[in-house]
Amino acid sequence: MSNIQKEDQPNRFSVEPEVVDGVLIVTVHGEIDHNVKDTLGQALASEDGITPPLRIVADLSGVTFMDSSGINVFLTAHLRVSQAQGWLRIAGAQESVLRVLQMVGIDTVIACHPTVEHALSA
Template sequence: MTDTPHPGRHGRLSVMCSAVDGVRIVALHGEIDHAVTDELSRALIPVDGATPPRTVVDLSDVTFMDSSGINVFIAAHHRVNESRGWLRIAAPQEPVLRVIQLIGLDAVIPCHATLEQARTA
């Protein structure tokens, strides 16, 4: 496993990227709103394109997400699918899970109760 902080930190969101068995783990901490969409996009959409991206986004420490976060997830999902990869969501807290379910994002991007389930599904 490798841990690397994502360049740049906004006061309300921090991003930690790691890899386990070829799966990128993007752990987010804080709040996801319009002020952090650029940083979130950079974290979710890989630049290198060498291999199909397999990414799990750990939302266990995200306390708030609005529609701008949903939009970033949908854009990232489309980009990753174009590269024949996948994007999964792991361990959202109840308030964030309600937003995900209300919007129907969990019907587009698989959402799992734990990081391990998301990584190995």
């Protein structure tokens, strides 16, 4: 497991990818905006930097803010894994983040679950 932090914003954003039973779990903390979209996209693209994952759970329980950049990153990851017969699930989104996901309809495209455990067992 590795911890990736934006060097210019070490306390604002971190992402920790971990593979559990063949599922890439990406735990995100802080704010998701245009400054961190590439880092988040890379974490969702591959845990080892080589093999694209087919099953991903994005744990957003530590995310306090997300703008359209984050939505685009998740949609891109969803399309990629769906085309390969995989899935992306969002877990633990705080109310403010979940509200954004619902306002733009992402929750109708990407399954949102209250916890990582729920997402893994769905």
